[in-house]
Amino acid sequence: MALAIMSSGGDAPGMNPAIKKFVDYVYKMGEKPYLIYDGLEGLIDNKIKPVEHRHVAGIMHRGGTIIRSSRSKRFFEYECRQQAYNNLKEHNITGLIVLGGDGSFRAMEKFSSEFDLNFVGIPSTIDNDIYGTEYCLGSDTALNVIRDALDKIRDTATSFNRAFLVEVMGRDCGYLAIVSAMISGAEVCVIPEAEFAYAKEGKRLREEVESGRNYVLAIVAEGSKQTSKVHQWLQETIGLETRVSILGHIQRGGNPTVHDRLMAFDFTITAVNHLLAHKNSNKMVAYQKGEFKLIEIKEVVSGKYQLPQRFLDAVNLLD
Numbered sequence: 173m174a175l176a177i178m179s180s181g182g183d184a185p186g187m188n189p190a191i192k193k194f195v196d197y198v199y200k201m202g203e204k205p206y207l208i209y210d211g212l213e214g215l216i217d218n219k220i221k222p223v224e225h226r227h228v229a230g231i232m233h234r235g236g237t238i239i240r241s242s243r244s245k246r247f248f249e250y251e252c253r254q255q256a257y258n259n260l261k262e263h264n265i266t267g268l269i270v271l272g273g274d275g276s277f278r279a280m281e282k283f284s285s286e287f288d289l290n291f292v293g294i295p296s297t298i299d300n301d302i303y304g305t306e307y308c309l310g311s312d313t314a315l316n317v318i319r320d321a322l323d324k325i326r327d328t329a330t331s332f333n334r335a336f337l338v339e340v341m342g343r344d345c346g347y348l349a350i351v352s353a354m355i356s357g358a359e360v361c362v363i364p365e366a367e368f369a370y371a372k373e374g375k376r377l378r379e380e381v382e383s384g385r386n387y388v389l390a391i392v393a394e395g396s397k398q399t400s401k402v403h404q405w406l407q408e409t410i411g412l413e414t415r416v417s418i419l420g421h422i423q424r425g426g427n428p429t430v431h432d433r434l435m436a437f438d439f440t441i442t443a444v445n446h447l448l449a450h451k452n453s454n455k456m457v458a459y460q461k462g463e464f465k466l467i468e469i470k471e472v473v474s475g476k477y478q479l480p481q482r483f484l485d486a487v488n489l490l491d
């Protein structure tokens with residue numbers, strides 16, 4: 173059998189360990205591994221190549237994805253999906269693994285509803301926002317990058333009478349923001365999933381500032397779209413000179429953590445085993461309650477990821 177792997181959408185640390193494990197494990201199982209370069213764009217353009225061990229040597233510790241990725245607009249066109257399918261057939265690919273996020277899985281759900289595919293998705297996004305799985309590859313590394321940045325910002329914050337606002341990624345999801353706020357001891361956290369009580373929090377912070385608090389650390393999720401509003405609130409209502417840091421794409425980089433490498437191995441082995449045992453499957457590997465399971469890609473794209481209640485509760489426990 174010939175199995176292929178590709179990355180799609182935003183890259184995530186952990187993709188390279190998954191690619192390395194894929195190649196090693198597919199060979200171990202006596203089958204032929206292929207790499208698809210440049211994501212769905214490369215699938216359309218037939219950038220499908222057989223791979224040897226030497227091509228993936230020394231990549232375990234690297235962030236990003238050595239096979240690169242793309243956000244493909246062309247894949248919305250039927251003719252391009254037909255071309256992508258023809259390319260897979262031309263190489264006799266009997267199973268396909270896609271390392272990607274929500275958008276990529278939507279594209280794959282459409283693709284697999286039109287063509288005869290054997291496909292498994294591995295949830296890979298720093299946002300950790302895919303329905304059906306408690307964990308997505310890359311989010312632990314991103315959290316460690318954010319933690320490192322926040323620890324440093326706190327060093328300078330404690331030396332001044334100032335507020336520091338840090339905007340973190342996550343698209344529409346507040347996972348990165350709330351977890352970062354919890355582990356850094358931030359005073360304020362604003363996420364899309366919960367309404368921020370400006371009046372109540374303002375009263376609390378003003379009282380704290382009056383009784384001696386000299387700095388505030390606020391984490392704002394990009395998806396809340398409230399960075400400017402919180403900035404203005406900290407300056408004008410709380411009365412603290414405020415500095416803003418938008419962490420941006422540094423959150424997507426960095427050496428995958430031990431956790432992301434181990435998760436990459438388990439996700440990949442589960443995906444390969446599933447593809448080898450099936451002919452026409454459209455699933456995603458989900459991590460649920462300590463186990464790796466296969467769930468229908470249809471189910472994944474029809475649901476919406478919800479932050480666990482304990483994280484939603486934590487927003488109110490920061491004060």
Ligand code: F6P
Nearest residue numbers: 182273297298299341342343424
């Ligand atoms: O989905 C990962 C992510 O980094 C989001 O957190 C962010 O909103 C988006 O991708 C940024 O996308 P791009 O790299 O295309 O600017």
